[in-house]
Amino acid sequence: MPEHPAEPTDLDSHLIEHKVASQELLHGHFLHAFRDTVRLPDGSEASREYVRHPGAVMIIDQLGDGRLVLERQYRYPVQAVMLEFPAGKLDAGEEPLACAQRELLEETGYRAASWARAGVMHPVISYSTEFIDIWFARDLTLGERKLDAGEFLDVFTATPAELLQWCRDGRVTDGKTLTGALWLQNVLSGAWTLDWQTGTSRTAG
Template identity: 80%
Template sequence: MKAPPGIDKAATVADSHLVETRVDSVEILKGRFLHAMRDTVRLPDNTEATREYVIHPGAVMIVAQLDDGRLVLERQYRYPVQAVMLEFPAGKLDAGEASLACAQRELLEETGYTAREWARAGVLHPVISYSTEFIDIWFARGLTLGPRKLDAGEFLDVFTATTAELLAWCASGKVTDAKTLTGALWLQNVLSGAWTLDWQAATI
C-alpha cells in the first residue's frame, strides 16, 4: 500500500521499529463510494494482528473569503451522526480529477461561487485510525456569486459569517467537524501572518 498524499514515506526508514507489514488482505465491502478491507499485518515484534480500514478517494475543502472578509459556510445534514453540521464547502475527488479542479467544481456546485485566486494550504488526514482519506485544504478569494449546481439528492444551506463568529462557534462546540476545525486553525494562522499562502490565478 502506498503512502497517502502528504505522508513522507522516507521518514519511515528511521521508524522501522514502529512499522507494520501487510501479510494478507481481504476485501470486506466494495460499495459505490467506500472500499473496506481487512488486512493481516506483521507487527514490529514479529507477532500478527488484524487491521480493518476504509479506502477513500480523497477530497478537498475550501476556505472561501468574500472581499469584506466574511467566510462562505454551509449547513448540511450528515446521516452517520444524525445531525446538521456547520462546515466549510468540501467534496470528494472524482477519478483522475486534479485537486484544484475538484475544489473549483465543488465550490461552484455547492455554493454558486467562483474565485479569481486560489492557494493550496496543505493536507489533512481526518481519520488515520481507519481510513486512507486525505483532504486537500484550499483557500479562495475574489469571489463572484452565480447559480448553484447541486447534485441530485444534495440539500444544504449556504451562508456567510465572520472569522470571529466561526472561531467562537469552534470554541463553544457548535462546530465539531474535523476538517472545518482544521480550516479554522489554518485561517487563524494565515490572518495572523504566522503562515503564508502562495496564491495563483484560477484555471477555469
C-alpha cells in the first residue's frame, strides 16, 4: 500500500528538497524523531524536524440499521476526551486490512463480514510520515472486545446525521474522523463508490 499519493515527477523539480544530513533526536516505543538538513530548490539549506510513524488504519463501521460504531477516548497530548472512529497503528509487517480487522475487534468487539478500502490520508504532513488507511466495514456481528493493557475507551453508536452535526458544531475535531465523515457523506449520497470484499483475515481473531 503506497504511503504517498503520487511520486514526484520532473515537473516537480522546482519544489523538491534533498536531504544533506540527518540527526536522530529520539527513538521511542513507536515514534522516531529526526532533524534533517535539506538543500532547497534555490540551493540554500534549511532544517526539517519530523517524526517517523509506522502508519495506521481507521474503520468507518456501520450497523445494519445505519448507525455508526464510534469511540470516546482520552487523548493525553490534547488533554481531552475525543469522539473518533475506531483506529490503530500498524504492527511491523502487518497489512492494512488485517490491522483494520484486528483493531475493530480489539476496540469494539465487532467483526465485519464485508470490507471496502476508501483511500489514504496524511494527517500531519508538516512534521510526520504518518499515513492512515481508511476502511469501511459492514455486516457486523458483536463479540467480546480485547483492549490492550492500559487502553481505556467507551464504545457508542450514532447516526450519520448526528456525526455530521457534531462535525459542524465542533464537537468532533479529530482529523481522521472528520475525513471519515467526508467519505461517509459522499458514499451515502452515491457520489463516491466503494469496492466491497467479503471474508475476514486470519489475524482478526
